[in-house]
Amino acid sequence: MTAITLDGVKTASDIKAELRDRIAALRSHGVVPGLATLLVGNDPGSETYVAGKHRDCAEVGIESLRIDLPGSATSADVRAAINDLNNTREVTGYIIQLPLPVGHNENAMLELIDPSKDADGLHPTNLGRLVLGIEGELRSPLPCTPAGIVELLRRYDVPIVGKKVVVVGRGLTVGRPLGLLFTRKGLDATVTLTHSRTVDLAGEVRRADIVVAAVGVPHLIQADWIKPGAAVLDVGITRVADEVTGKGRLIGDVHPDVVSVAGHLSPNPRGVGPMTRAMLLSNVVKAAERSLLA
Numbered sequence: 001m002t003a004i005t006l007d008g009v010k011t012a013s014d015i016k017a018e019l020r021d022r023i024a025a026l027r028s029h030g031v032v033p034g035l036a037t038l039l040v041g042n043d044p045g046s047e048t049y050v051a052g053k054h055r056d057c058a059e060v061g062i063e064s065l066r067i068d069l070p071g072s073a074t075s076a077d078v079r080a081a082i083n084d085l086n087n088t089r090e091v092t093g094y095i096i097q098l099p100l101p102v103g104h105n106e107n108a109m110l111e112l113i114d115p116s117k118d119a120d121g122l123h124p125t126n127l128g129r130l131v132l133g134i135e136g137e138l139r140s141p142l143p144c145t146p147a148g149i150v151e152l153l154r155r156y157d158v159p160i161v162g163k164k165v166v167v168v169g170r171g172l173t174v175g176r177p178l179g180l181l182f183t184r185k186g187l188d189a190t191v192t193l194t195h196s197r198t199v200d201l202a203g204e205v206r207r208a209d210i211v212v213a214a215v216g217v218p219h220l221i222q223a224d225w226i227k228p229g230a231a232v233l234d235v236g237i238t239r240v241a242d243e244v245t246g247k248g249r250l251i252g253d254v255h256p257d258v259v260s261v262a263g264h265l266s267p268n269p270r271g272v273g274p275m276t277r278a279m280l281l282s283n284v285v286k287a288a289e290r291s292l293l294a
C-alpha cells in the first residue's frame with residue numbers, strides 16, 4: 001500500500017483562490033482586510049514563517065504590516081508593541097509570532113491581545129470559545145494549525161466522526177486546541193492527547209485511525225506504530241544541517257517508511273505548514289466579514 005498524499009500546497013492554493021473572491025467582495029463593500037505581525041528576535045524558522053505570511057497576504061489582496069523587534073527587546077518593549085497594535089484603528093487583526101525568545105512569558109503576552117484583533121485564535125477568550133463549543137463559523141477565529149489539519153482531512157474526504165484520533169504533543173498552537181476541535185459537535189472524534197510522559201506511546205498510536213504528530217522529534221513515529229490504512233499528519237519539523245552538503249534540511253516527526261502502511265499521509269514540508277498559512281488568511285477574511293455584519 002502507498003498512502004494517498006495529503007497535499008497541503010495544492011489544498012492551500014485552492015483555499016487561497018476561494019478567499020480571493022471573498023476579498024474582492026469585501027473590497028466592493030469598502031472593507032479592506034488587513035493583518036499585522038509582531039516578530040521578536042531572529043529565529044530562522046520564525047523569520048521564514050513571518051515572511052511567508054506577508055507573501056500570502058500580498059498574493060490574495062490582504063493589506064499587511066510587519067513589526068519586528070530585536071532579540072534584545074525587553075518584555076516592556078513587547079507589551080508596548082502589543083498596546084500599539086491594539087490601539088491602532090487601521091490594524092484590524094494581528095498575530096504574535098511564536099515562540100518568543102527565552103525570557104518572555106508567552107501566555108502573558110497572548111493575554112494582552114485585544115481578542116477582537118486576535119487573528120490566530122490564541123487569546124484565552126477565543127480558546128475559551130473553543131472550549132465552550134460556541135458554534136457558528138464566523139463567531140471566533142480557530143488556531144491555524146488545528147483548523148488546517150481538519151480542513152485538509154475534510155477536503156480529502158477522510159472520515160472523522162467516531163474515529164480514534166491520537167495527537168502526539170500537547171503544545172499551545174497544535175495539540176491542545178486540536179484535541180478540543182476534534183471533539184467538537186459535528187467532528188465527534190474520540191481523542192487521546194499524548195505527551196512526553198505518556199506510557200507506551202507506540203501502543204496508543206497503534207490504536208489510532210488518525211495520527212497527528214506535533215512534537216519536533218525527527219522520525220519519532222515508526223511504520224510499525226501505524227494501523228494499516230490510518231491517516232497520518234506530520235506536523236513537527238526539525239531543522240538540521242545536512243552532513244554531506246552542510247545545507248539546512250527539514251525533518252518531520254514521521255518516519256518515511258510510514259508511507260507504505262498509512263492510508264493517507266501529509267508530507268512534511270508541504271503538508272500541514274501551507275494549511276496553517278491558508279487558515280490564517282481565512283481567519284483574517286472571516287474577521288473582515290464579521291465587521292460587515294456588526
Ligand SMILES: Nc1nc2c(c(=O)[nH]1)N[C@@H](CN(C=O)c1ccc(C(=O)N[C@@H](CCC(=O)O)C(=O)O)cc1)CN2
Pocket residue numbers: 045048049052095096097098099120143144145173237250268269270271272273274275276277
Ligand atoms: N503565532 C503563531 N506562531 C506559530 C504558529 C502559529 O500558528 N501562530 N505556528 C507555527 C509556525 N507557523 C506559523 O506561524 C508555520 C509553520 C510552518 C509553515 C510552513 O509553511 N512550513 C513549510 C516549511 C517551511 C520551513 O519550515 O522552512 C511546509 O511545511 O511546507 C508555515 C507557518 C509556530 N509558531
